Amino acid sequence: MSVLDFLGRDMAVDLGTANTLVYVRNKGIVLDEPSVVALNTRTEKIVAVGAEAKQMIGRTPGHIVAIRPLADGVITELEVAEQMLRYFIQKVHRRRYFAQPRLVVAVPSGTTGVEQRAVKEAGYQAGARKVYILEEPMAAAIGAGLPVHEAVGSMVVDIGGGTTEVAVISLGGIVTARSLRVGGDELDEAIITYVKKEHSLLLGERTAEEIKIELGFAWPQDDEPKAEIRGRDLVSGLPRTVTISAGEVREAIEEPVHAIIDAVQTALDQCPPELAGDLVKTGITLTGGGALLRGLDRRLGQATGMPIRTVENPLHSVVLGSGRCVEEFDRLHGVLLPEPRR
Numbered sequence: 001m002s003v004l005d006f007l008g009r010d011m012a013v014d015l016g017t018a019n020t021l022v023y024v025r026n027k028g029i030v031l032d033e034p035s036v037v038a039l040n041t042r043t044e045k046i047v048a049v050g051a052e053a054k055q056m057i058g059r060t061p062g063h064i065v066a067i068r069p070l071a072d073g074v075i076t077e078l079e080v081a082e083q084m085l086r087y088f089i090q091k092v093h094r095r096r097y098f099a100q101p102r103l104v105v106a107v108p109s110g111t112t113g114v115e116q117r118a119v120k121e122a123g124y125q126a127g128a129r130k131v132y133i134l135e136e137p138m139a140a141a142i143g144a145g146l147p148v149h150e151a152v153g154s155m156v157v158d159i160g161g162g163t164t165e166v167a168v169i170s171l172g173g174i175v176t177a178r179s180l181r182v183g184g185d186e187l188d189e190a191i192i193t194y195v196k197k198e199h200s201l202l203l204g205e206r207t208a209e210e211i212k213i214e215l216g217f218a219w220p221q222d223d224e225p226k227a228e229i230r231g232r233d234l235v236s237g238l239p240r241t242v243t244i245s246a247g248e249v250r251e252a253i254e255e256p257v258h259a260i261i262d263a264v265q266t267a268l269d270q271c272p273p274e275l276a277g278d279l280v281k282t283g284i285t286l287t288g289g290g291a292l293l294r295g296l297d298r299r300l301g302q303a304t305g306m307p308i309r310t311v312e313n314p315l316h317s318v319v320l321g322s323g324r325c326v327e328e329f330d331r332l333h334g335v336l337l338p339e340p341r342r
Helices: 003-007 051-055 078-092 113-125 136-143 184-199 205-215 246-252 254-269 273-282 296-304 314-327 329-335
Strands: 011-015 019-024 028-034 037-040 045-049 064-067 102-107 130-135 154-159 164-170 173-180 226-233 239-245 284-287 308-310
Touching: 011 078, 011 113, 011 314, 019 078, 019 314, 028 051, 028 078, 028 314, 037 051, 037 078, 045 051, 045 078, 078 113, 102 113, 102 136, 102 314, 113 130, 130 136, 130 314, 136 154, 136 164, 136 173, 136 284, 136 314, 136 329, 154 254, 154 273, 164 254, 164 273, 173 254, 184 205, 184 239, 184 246, 184 254, 205 226, 205 239, 205 246, 239 246, 246 254, 254 296, 284 296, 284 314, 296 308, 314 329
Parallel strands: 011 102, 102 130, 154 284, 284 308
Antiparallel strands: 011 019, 019 028, 037 045, 037 064, 154 164, 164 173, 226 239
16 A cells, blocks of 8 residues: 555545535545535534435424535635535545545536635545646536547537536647536526416426426427426415426526537637537537436537537546546646746
Protein backbone atom coordinates (compact mmCIF):
# COMPACT_ATOMS: atom_id res chain seq x y z
CA MET A 1 0.00 0.00 0.00
CA SER A 2 1.47 3.38 -1.02
CA VAL A 3 1.53 6.52 1.10
CA LEU A 4 -1.00 8.12 -1.27
CA ASP A 5 -3.45 5.25 -0.71
CA PHE A 6 -2.97 5.78 3.00
CA LEU A 7 -3.76 9.49 2.60
CA GLY A 8 -6.99 8.65 0.82
CA ARG A 9 -7.97 7.50 -2.62
CA ASP A 10 -8.49 10.19 -5.28
CA MET A 11 -12.12 11.01 -5.98
CA ALA A 12 -14.32 12.60 -8.61
CA VAL A 13 -17.52 14.38 -7.64
CA ASP A 14 -20.46 15.31 -9.84
CA LEU A 15 -21.85 18.05 -7.61
CA GLY A 16 -25.29 18.25 -9.19
CA THR A 17 -28.31 20.41 -8.40
CA ALA A 18 -30.45 17.30 -7.91
CA ASN A 19 -27.95 14.55 -7.06
CA THR A 20 -24.34 14.28 -5.93
CA LEU A 21 -22.37 11.30 -7.22
CA VAL A 22 -18.94 10.24 -5.99
CA TYR A 23 -16.42 8.12 -7.90
CA VAL A 24 -13.38 6.70 -6.09
CA ARG A 25 -10.23 5.63 -7.92
CA ASN A 26 -10.06 1.86 -8.47
CA LYS A 27 -13.55 1.40 -7.01
CA GLY A 28 -15.96 3.18 -9.38
CA ILE A 29 -19.17 4.95 -8.33
CA VAL A 30 -19.56 4.51 -4.58
CA LEU A 31 -22.24 7.09 -3.77
CA ASP A 32 -25.32 8.51 -5.48
CA GLU A 33 -27.49 10.63 -3.21
CA PRO A 34 -29.78 13.67 -3.56
CA SER A 35 -28.07 17.05 -3.01
CA VAL A 36 -30.23 17.87 0.02
CA VAL A 37 -29.31 18.78 3.60
CA ALA A 38 -31.77 18.92 6.51
CA LEU A 39 -30.71 21.58 9.01
CA ASN A 40 -31.94 22.31 12.55
CA THR A 41 -32.22 26.13 12.66
CA ARG A 42 -32.20 26.20 16.48
CA THR A 43 -28.89 24.37 16.89
CA GLU A 44 -27.46 25.03 13.36
CA LYS A 45 -26.65 21.31 13.26
CA ILE A 46 -27.21 18.97 10.32
CA VAL A 47 -30.02 16.49 10.95
CA ALA A 48 -29.73 14.45 7.73
CA VAL A 49 -27.99 14.49 4.35
CA GLY A 50 -28.85 12.91 0.99
CA ALA A 51 -31.71 10.43 0.56
CA GLU A 52 -32.78 10.74 4.21
CA ALA A 53 -32.97 14.55 3.93
CA LYS A 54 -34.91 14.36 0.63
CA GLN A 55 -37.62 12.33 2.35
CA MET A 56 -38.06 15.32 4.69
CA ILE A 57 -38.80 17.91 1.95
CA GLY A 58 -42.19 19.45 2.62
CA ARG A 59 -42.65 17.34 5.76
CA THR A 60 -40.49 19.03 8.39
CA PRO A 61 -41.48 20.95 11.55
CA GLY A 62 -40.77 24.70 11.59
CA HIS A 63 -37.26 24.50 13.07
CA ILE A 64 -35.97 21.87 10.60
CA VAL A 65 -35.44 23.03 7.02
CA ALA A 66 -34.51 20.88 4.04
CA ILE A 67 -31.99 22.91 1.99
CA ARG A 68 -30.71 22.25 -1.51
CA PRO A 69 -27.29 24.01 -1.42
CA LEU A 70 -27.11 24.18 -5.22
CA ALA A 71 -29.50 25.97 -7.54
CA ASP A 72 -29.10 26.07 -11.34
CA GLY A 73 -25.84 24.13 -11.03
CA VAL A 74 -24.29 26.80 -8.78
CA ILE A 75 -23.52 26.73 -5.05
CA THR A 76 -25.94 29.14 -3.38
CA GLU A 77 -25.35 28.04 0.23
CA LEU A 78 -21.57 27.71 0.51
CA GLU A 79 -21.40 26.58 4.16
CA VAL A 80 -24.13 23.97 3.68
CA ALA A 81 -22.44 22.73 0.46
CA GLU A 82 -19.13 22.38 2.34
CA GLN A 83 -20.81 20.36 5.09
CA MET A 84 -22.59 18.18 2.53
CA LEU A 85 -19.36 17.54 0.60
CA ARG A 86 -17.48 16.78 3.83
CA TYR A 87 -20.24 14.37 4.86
CA PHE A 88 -20.07 12.53 1.53
CA ILE A 89 -16.24 12.38 1.54
CA GLN A 90 -16.23 11.03 5.08
CA LYS A 91 -18.97 8.55 4.22
CA VAL A 92 -16.76 7.21 1.44
CA HIS A 93 -13.52 7.31 3.47
CA ARG A 94 -13.98 5.43 6.70
CA ARG A 95 -10.54 6.49 8.02
CA ARG A 96 -11.56 10.12 8.07
CA TYR A 97 -8.42 11.45 9.80
CA PHE A 98 -6.18 10.46 6.89
CA ALA A 99 -8.63 11.13 4.08
CA GLN A 100 -7.02 13.86 1.99
CA PRO A 101 -7.90 12.86 -1.54
CA ARG A 102 -7.24 14.68 -4.78
CA LEU A 103 -10.65 15.81 -5.95
CA VAL A 104 -11.98 16.40 -9.47
CA VAL A 105 -15.29 18.32 -9.37
CA ALA A 106 -17.54 18.74 -12.41
CA VAL A 107 -19.21 22.17 -12.78
CA PRO A 108 -21.43 23.72 -15.52
CA SER A 109 -19.51 25.37 -18.37
CA GLY A 110 -21.13 28.75 -17.68
CA THR A 111 -19.85 29.08 -14.09
CA THR A 112 -17.92 32.25 -13.28
CA GLY A 113 -14.51 32.44 -11.62
CA VAL A 114 -16.20 33.34 -8.32
CA GLU A 115 -18.48 30.28 -8.54
CA GLN A 116 -15.52 28.04 -9.38
CA ARG A 117 -13.63 29.38 -6.34
CA ALA A 118 -16.69 28.58 -4.19
CA VAL A 119 -16.57 24.96 -5.43
CA LYS A 120 -12.82 24.73 -4.75
CA GLU A 121 -13.26 26.27 -1.32
CA ALA A 122 -15.98 23.71 -0.52
CA GLY A 123 -13.62 20.92 -1.63
CA TYR A 124 -10.67 22.15 0.45
CA GLN A 125 -12.86 22.75 3.50
CA ALA A 126 -14.22 19.23 3.09
CA GLY A 127 -10.69 17.83 3.43
CA ALA A 128 -9.28 17.51 -0.11
CA ARG A 129 -5.56 18.14 -0.58
CA LYS A 130 -6.00 19.36 -4.18
CA VAL A 131 -9.16 20.32 -6.05
CA TYR A 132 -9.43 20.32 -9.85
CA ILE A 133 -12.35 21.71 -11.85
CA LEU A 134 -13.75 19.96 -14.93
CA GLU A 135 -16.51 21.36 -17.15
CA GLU A 136 -19.62 19.18 -17.18
CA PRO A 137 -20.05 18.85 -20.96
CA MET A 138 -16.43 17.66 -21.25
CA ALA A 139 -16.97 15.19 -18.39
CA ALA A 140 -20.21 13.97 -20.01
CA ALA A 141 -18.48 13.52 -23.38
CA ILE A 142 -15.64 11.50 -21.81
CA GLY A 143 -18.17 9.45 -19.82
CA ALA A 144 -20.20 8.80 -22.98
CA GLY A 145 -17.08 7.46 -24.72
CA LEU A 146 -16.85 10.23 -27.35
CA PRO A 147 -13.45 10.75 -29.08
CA VAL A 148 -12.75 14.08 -27.32
CA HIS A 149 -9.02 14.18 -28.18
CA GLU A 150 -9.42 13.54 -31.89
CA ALA A 151 -9.68 16.17 -34.64
CA VAL A 152 -13.35 15.37 -35.15
CA GLY A 153 -16.39 17.26 -33.83
CA SER A 154 -18.53 15.67 -31.11
CA MET A 155 -21.68 17.28 -29.76
CA VAL A 156 -23.00 16.55 -26.29
CA VAL A 157 -26.25 17.76 -24.67
CA ASP A 158 -26.18 17.20 -20.91
CA ILE A 159 -29.57 17.90 -19.27
CA GLY A 160 -29.17 17.96 -15.49
CA GLY A 161 -31.37 19.01 -12.62
CA GLY A 162 -30.55 22.72 -12.78
CA THR A 163 -28.71 23.28 -16.05
CA THR A 164 -28.57 22.10 -19.64
CA GLU A 165 -25.08 22.04 -21.14
CA VAL A 166 -24.70 22.01 -24.91
CA ALA A 167 -21.16 21.75 -26.25
CA VAL A 168 -19.22 20.92 -29.41
CA ILE A 169 -15.90 19.30 -28.52
CA SER A 170 -12.79 18.69 -30.61
CA LEU A 171 -9.07 18.09 -29.86
CA GLY A 172 -9.57 17.96 -26.08
CA GLY A 173 -11.31 21.32 -25.81
CA ILE A 174 -14.75 22.90 -26.02
CA VAL A 175 -15.15 24.73 -29.33
CA THR A 176 -18.58 26.22 -28.69
CA ALA A 177 -20.85 25.87 -25.67
CA ARG A 178 -24.21 27.01 -24.34
CA SER A 179 -25.04 26.75 -20.65
CA LEU A 180 -28.74 27.13 -20.01
CA ARG A 181 -30.19 27.38 -16.53
CA VAL A 182 -33.06 25.09 -17.46
CA GLY A 183 -33.18 21.43 -16.42
CA GLY A 184 -35.25 18.82 -14.62
CA ASP A 185 -36.18 21.26 -11.85
CA GLU A 186 -37.73 23.64 -14.40
CA LEU A 187 -39.83 20.80 -15.77
CA ASP A 188 -41.10 20.09 -12.23
CA GLU A 189 -41.86 23.80 -11.70
CA ALA A 190 -43.73 23.96 -15.02
CA ILE A 191 -45.92 21.01 -13.94
CA ILE A 192 -46.65 22.68 -10.56
CA THR A 193 -47.60 25.96 -12.32
CA TYR A 194 -49.80 24.20 -14.91
CA VAL A 195 -51.75 22.13 -12.33
CA LYS A 196 -52.18 25.22 -10.16
CA LYS A 197 -53.59 27.21 -13.09
CA GLU A 198 -55.70 24.52 -14.78
CA HIS A 199 -56.90 22.48 -11.80
CA SER A 200 -56.57 24.94 -8.86
CA LEU A 201 -54.47 22.30 -7.12
CA LEU A 202 -51.22 22.89 -5.24
CA LEU A 203 -48.60 20.17 -5.70
CA GLY A 204 -45.38 19.51 -3.81
CA GLU A 205 -41.96 19.21 -5.49
CA ARG A 206 -41.76 15.45 -5.02
CA THR A 207 -45.25 14.86 -6.49
CA ALA A 208 -44.37 16.99 -9.54
CA GLU A 209 -41.20 14.95 -10.06
CA GLU A 210 -43.17 11.68 -9.84
CA ILE A 211 -45.67 12.98 -12.45
CA LYS A 212 -42.77 13.95 -14.76
CA ILE A 213 -41.25 10.46 -14.47
CA GLU A 214 -44.59 8.69 -14.98
CA LEU A 215 -46.28 10.90 -17.59
CA GLY A 216 -43.47 13.02 -19.07
CA PHE A 217 -43.30 12.87 -22.89
CA ALA A 218 -41.81 15.41 -25.30
CA TRP A 219 -43.50 13.75 -28.31
CA PRO A 220 -47.24 12.99 -28.78
CA GLN A 221 -48.27 9.39 -28.00
CA ASP A 222 -50.98 7.31 -29.72
CA ASP A 223 -52.32 6.16 -26.39
CA GLU A 224 -51.91 8.98 -23.84
CA PRO A 225 -51.58 7.42 -20.34
CA LYS A 226 -53.33 9.04 -17.37
CA ALA A 227 -52.69 9.12 -13.63
CA GLU A 228 -54.34 10.37 -10.47
CA ILE A 229 -52.52 13.12 -8.60
CA ARG A 230 -53.10 14.38 -5.09
CA GLY A 231 -52.59 17.88 -3.79
CA ARG A 232 -54.22 20.70 -1.86
CA ASP A 233 -57.27 22.43 -3.31
CA LEU A 234 -56.51 26.16 -3.61
CA VAL A 235 -60.19 27.08 -3.07
CA SER A 236 -61.23 24.88 -0.14
CA GLY A 237 -57.77 24.23 1.28
CA LEU A 238 -58.63 20.50 1.54
CA PRO A 239 -56.77 17.55 -0.01
CA ARG A 240 -58.14 16.63 -3.46
CA THR A 241 -57.40 14.11 -6.22
CA VAL A 242 -57.54 14.90 -9.95
CA THR A 243 -56.78 12.85 -13.06
CA ILE A 244 -54.14 14.23 -15.42
CA SER A 245 -53.09 12.96 -18.87
CA ALA A 246 -49.68 12.73 -20.53
CA GLY A 247 -50.94 15.28 -23.09
CA GLU A 248 -51.50 17.83 -20.32
CA VAL A 249 -48.02 17.16 -18.89
CA ARG A 250 -46.53 17.62 -22.37
CA GLU A 251 -48.34 20.95 -22.66
CA ALA A 252 -47.08 21.93 -19.19
CA ILE A 253 -43.40 21.25 -19.97
CA GLU A 254 -43.43 22.62 -23.53
CA GLU A 255 -41.70 25.91 -22.64
CA PRO A 256 -38.58 24.45 -20.93
CA VAL A 257 -38.34 21.68 -23.57
CA HIS A 258 -38.48 24.33 -26.33
CA ALA A 259 -35.73 26.33 -24.52
CA ILE A 260 -33.46 23.24 -24.54
CA ILE A 261 -34.07 22.63 -28.28
CA ASP A 262 -33.43 26.34 -28.94
CA ALA A 263 -30.06 26.14 -27.12
CA VAL A 264 -29.03 23.14 -29.25
CA GLN A 265 -29.94 25.00 -32.46
CA THR A 266 -28.01 28.11 -31.31
CA ALA A 267 -24.90 26.01 -30.56
CA LEU A 268 -25.15 24.44 -34.04
CA ASP A 269 -25.42 27.93 -35.59
CA GLN A 270 -22.18 28.96 -33.86
CA CYS A 271 -20.32 25.79 -34.86
CA PRO A 272 -17.45 26.17 -37.39
CA PRO A 273 -18.40 24.69 -40.83
CA GLU A 274 -15.74 21.92 -40.74
CA LEU A 275 -17.04 20.62 -37.41
CA ALA A 276 -20.67 21.03 -38.53
CA GLY A 277 -19.84 18.61 -41.36
CA ASP A 278 -18.53 16.09 -38.79
CA LEU A 279 -21.67 16.42 -36.68
CA VAL A 280 -23.92 15.40 -39.57
CA LYS A 281 -22.15 12.00 -39.36
CA THR A 282 -21.49 11.72 -35.61
CA GLY A 283 -24.81 13.26 -34.49
CA ILE A 284 -25.78 14.55 -31.05
CA THR A 285 -25.24 12.61 -27.82
CA LEU A 286 -27.82 13.07 -25.05
CA THR A 287 -26.78 12.61 -21.41
CA GLY A 288 -28.01 13.66 -17.95
CA GLY A 289 -31.26 12.83 -16.16
CA GLY A 290 -33.25 14.98 -18.60
CA ALA A 291 -32.24 12.62 -21.43
CA LEU A 292 -34.66 10.11 -19.84
CA LEU A 293 -37.61 12.31 -20.90
CA ARG A 294 -39.33 10.08 -23.43
CA GLY A 295 -39.59 11.44 -26.95
CA LEU A 296 -36.96 14.16 -26.44
CA ASP A 297 -34.62 12.44 -28.90
CA ARG A 298 -37.39 12.50 -31.56
CA ARG A 299 -38.10 16.19 -30.91
CA LEU A 300 -34.40 17.07 -31.21
CA GLY A 301 -34.02 14.90 -34.30
CA GLN A 302 -36.97 16.65 -35.95
CA ALA A 303 -35.66 20.14 -35.03
CA THR A 304 -32.04 19.58 -36.13
CA GLY A 305 -32.34 16.88 -38.80
CA MET A 306 -29.43 15.05 -37.15
CA PRO A 307 -29.03 11.56 -35.66
CA ILE A 308 -29.60 11.57 -31.87
CA ARG A 309 -28.07 9.02 -29.51
CA THR A 310 -29.02 8.68 -25.84
CA VAL A 311 -26.21 7.09 -23.78
CA GLU A 312 -26.86 3.84 -21.96
CA ASN A 313 -26.72 5.31 -18.45
CA PRO A 314 -27.31 9.08 -18.84
CA LEU A 315 -27.42 9.79 -15.09
CA HIS A 316 -23.83 8.58 -14.64
CA SER A 317 -22.10 10.10 -17.70
CA VAL A 318 -20.64 13.13 -15.90
CA VAL A 319 -19.32 11.24 -12.86
CA LEU A 320 -17.90 8.44 -15.06
CA GLY A 321 -16.10 11.03 -17.22
CA SER A 322 -14.77 12.80 -14.11
CA GLY A 323 -13.73 9.38 -12.77
CA ARG A 324 -11.79 8.66 -15.97
CA CYS A 325 -9.83 11.88 -15.32
CA VAL A 326 -8.93 10.52 -11.87
CA GLU A 327 -7.99 7.05 -13.17
CA GLU A 328 -5.97 8.38 -16.14
CA PHE A 329 -4.82 11.64 -14.57
CA ASP A 330 -1.56 11.95 -16.53
CA ARG A 331 -3.30 11.41 -19.88
CA LEU A 332 -6.42 13.49 -19.27
CA HIS A 333 -5.26 16.31 -16.97
CA GLY A 334 -5.20 18.61 -20.02
CA VAL A 335 -9.02 18.75 -20.06
CA LEU A 336 -9.14 20.11 -16.48
CA LEU A 337 -9.56 23.86 -16.12
CA PRO A 338 -6.26 25.65 -15.41
CA GLU A 339 -5.70 27.43 -12.10
CA PRO A 340 -6.75 31.10 -12.42
CA ARG A 341 -3.83 33.55 -12.25
CA ARG A 342 -3.60 35.32 -8.92
